[in-house]
Amino acid sequence: MTSSFWIGTSWKMNNTIAETRSYLTELVAAPLPESMSVFVVPSFTALPAARETIGDAPVHLGAQNMHWDEKGAHTGEISPLMLLECGVEIVELGHSERRTDQAESDADVNAKVRSAIAHDLRPLVCVGDHEEELAAGASAETVIRQVKLALSGIDTSQLSRCLIAYEPVWAIGESGRVASPEHVAAVHGAVRDLLDTHGLAAVPVLYGGSVNAGNAGALAATAGVGGLFVGRSAWTAGGFLEVIAAAEKGLAARNALATA
Numbered sequence: 001m002t003s004s005f006w007i008g009t010s011w012k013m014n015n016t017i018a019e020t021r022s023y024l025t026e027l028v029a030a031p032l033p034e035s036m037s038v039f040v041v042p043s044f045t046a047l048p049a050a051r052e053t054i055g056d057a058p059v060h061l062g063a064q065n066m067h068w069d070e071k072g073a074h075t076g077e078i079s080p081l082m083l084l085e086c087g088v089e090i091v092e093l094g095h096s097e098r099r100t101d102q103a104e105s106d107a108d109v110n111a112k113v114r115s116a117i118a119h120d121l122r123p124l125v126c127v128g129d130h131e132e133e134l135a136a137g138a139s140a141e142t143v144i145r146q147v148k149l150a151l152s153g154i155d156t157s158q159l160s161r162c163l164i165a166y167e168p169v170w171a172i173g174e175s176g177r178v179a180s181p182e183h184v185a186a187v188h189g190a191v192r193d194l195l196d197t198h199g200l201a202a203v204p205v206l207y208g209g210s211v212n213a214g215n216a217g218a219l220a221a222t223a224g225v226g227g228l229f230v231g232r233s234a235w236t237a238g239g240f241l242e243v244i245a246a247a248e249k250g251l252a253a254r255n256a257l258a259t260a
């Protein structure tokens with residue numbers, strides 16, 4: 001089932017096949033909220049085990065990257081056909097760790113988004129500002145530029161299955177600090193305006209970066225936030241379920257306010 005608020009976790013380079021089975025066994029046994037589309041993004045090697053363990057449960061499966069070509073001399077890369085063969089639905093593209101560690105460019109991300117769409121995968125495009133851009137008050141324009149470049153040249157009629165994740169680089173990881181709801185509202189508002197004026201109101205903008213059970217409620221309650229993308233706090237099933245429960249409360253409060 002697909003709901004409009006997305007909540008997911010990338011495990012980055014964590015969890016073996018055995019750990020993946022055990023995590024997902026616990027996750028699918030829990031009552032997951034119908035108001036949310038839950039997704040997990042394990043490592044490549046664990047994808048078949050993840051697919052098998054998820055079975056018919058309402059958990060979407062994603063991969064952490066892919067090459068745009070279907071096959072070829074690209075040592076160490078994974079193709080869209082390989083992901084489809086593993087039963088993957090979502091593909092995470094342009095994470096800041098890949099932009100930094102693998103020098104992935106906006107043009108690379110655009111090629112991957114095009115390929116993902118051509119292969120009926122759901123691209124999850126990650127964008128984010130650096131500390132200097134935050135300090136210069138240029139967060140929104142940086143992120144808008146990345147979104148425009150990632151989606152450049154693609155007909156909007158093909159983008160309805162796309163997900164965008166705003167992940168400030170300064171908010172990600174052990175040394176990161178979560179963005180304030182005010183900052184998130186401002187950047188998400190700017191991205192929402194861009195998407196909405198192009199007929200992409202159905203494309204959710206997720207927030208990612210130091211999300212945990214303590215702040216997920218406030219973030220989910222923030223205007224313009226269409227989902228949460230969680231790292232460290234969701235690397236155990238119990239941790240993820242706590243974040244989901246907190247986000248569910250925040251989302252309910254937001255919906256109650258909207259209908260009051």
Ligand SMILES: O=C(COP(=O)(O)O)[C@@H](O)CO
Pocket residue numbers: 009010011012095167171172173174176208209210211229230231232233
């Ligand atoms: O990188 C992400 C956030 O990581 P945190 O550990 O939550 O800061 C995001 O892409 C989810 O993996």
